[in-house]
Amino acid sequence: MSSLNEVVALGPRLRGDDDRAQFRMFRDYRWDDVACMPYKEDGAAPFKAISRQVLFAEQQLGCEMRYFEMAPGGYSTLERHEHMHAVMILRGHGQCLVGEEVRQVKPFDLVSIPAWTWHQFRATDGEAFGFLCMVNALRDKPQLPTEKDLEALKSHPAVAAFLST
């Protein structure tokens, strides 16, 4: 009886990250059992119209795979950090800044964002723009650009144009 009571007391079994359903279906850029969350937990860093879904975060993987999606006109935070990003575009067309390079990207293109490299994604093409982003489970917090950093970035005409879209 006591074990049954315990089960009742716990309510429906809660799934941890290491205890996912084995098959999770995709439908319209949402997945079974995956919450669609705000991009960041707080609004201290600038971003616009972007959501986050964590597809895999099992501890034994050593890394996580997230899906970020911007509505048309949306953008991720312009930032840099010690950890690298391994990105695959999944939905729509848009633009991506890595360091001083701006590129138009399309589904299944790959983007590597090295350590301490400024980067940002922008849904510049009037359509939803989404990408997979793989990161190490152990990672540092992003750094935002100072006014001086922004000035240096904007000295590159392509970067200035990108940042003002």
Added chain:
Amino acid sequence: MSSLNEVVALGPRLRGDDDRAQFRMFRDYRWDDVACMPYKEDGAAPFKAISRQVLFAEQQLGCEMRYFEMAPGGYSTLERHEHMHAVMILRGHGQCLVGEEVRQVKPFDLVSIPAWTWHQFRATDGEAFGFLCMVNALRDKPQLPTEKDLEALKSHPAVAAFLST
């Protein structure tokens, strides 16, 4: 002069996994700067008509992302291991066995393959069938089924039907 000679002796600079181009374009399920390789290094394990492309394997990620693709009728090895697989279907329709469950899967569906769980992918739908597979960089070697394991698997009618396709 000696440093120039050294450079000449080395030939074109070889890119390591940690030194990828930042943007790698996708075209017809191939990617810039990514070699299309045999599925496995040797033929000791059974498999058919399947290729492997390593999309990300930078040490700092802690994990790797590979793309496996089967031609129609192809299949991956039926195997199990300590490490888990985090899979996203990328191309076409096909079937997947995880443990004792066989499922039809389609692009962007997610499959989690837990530790020590028998699994296999099969291009059953007359089309190319490809998937992303994320794994920890440090992982054990797969184990093949014994005759007894196969017998136990085939005691499930759906698994028996899957294995005989």
